[in-house]
Amino acid sequence: MSADKEYNAHDHSAVDNELERNAWKSFDHCHALCEEQTDCIQFSFNEGSCGISTTFKLGYAKPHTRFRSGWMLDRVDDLFKTLEAQCGMRDWWAPQEETQRELKMRRKRSLPAPKI
Secondary structure, three states, rough: OOOEEEEEEEHHHOOHHHHHHHHOHHHHHHHHHHHHHHOOOEOOOOOOOOEEOOOOOOOOOOOOOOOEEEEOOHHHHHHHHHHHHHHOOOOOOOHHHHHHHHHHHHOOOOOOOOOO
């Protein structure tokens, strides 16, 4: 993930905001910072560095790396709902074959199915 903002001990040890000051310390600290920043959609943590982003990029897991990342799923869902409403289209971001997989994911998270 390429981050919009990076936090580390060297550059952020003296900032006033406690979450920004501590974001580089752990995955949980990094997650807390992203959660606090209402426009943050995803975050990544590598020992000594936290990155947060207001846009999202799809990626894949790389074996034997130390990066951990996470998404603010409620915010991603809200973004898709907003985009769907603006576009007037359902599943604008996914091929039709993936509709069933998307519906299963929504059911697992107890989200209402999109209107057809």
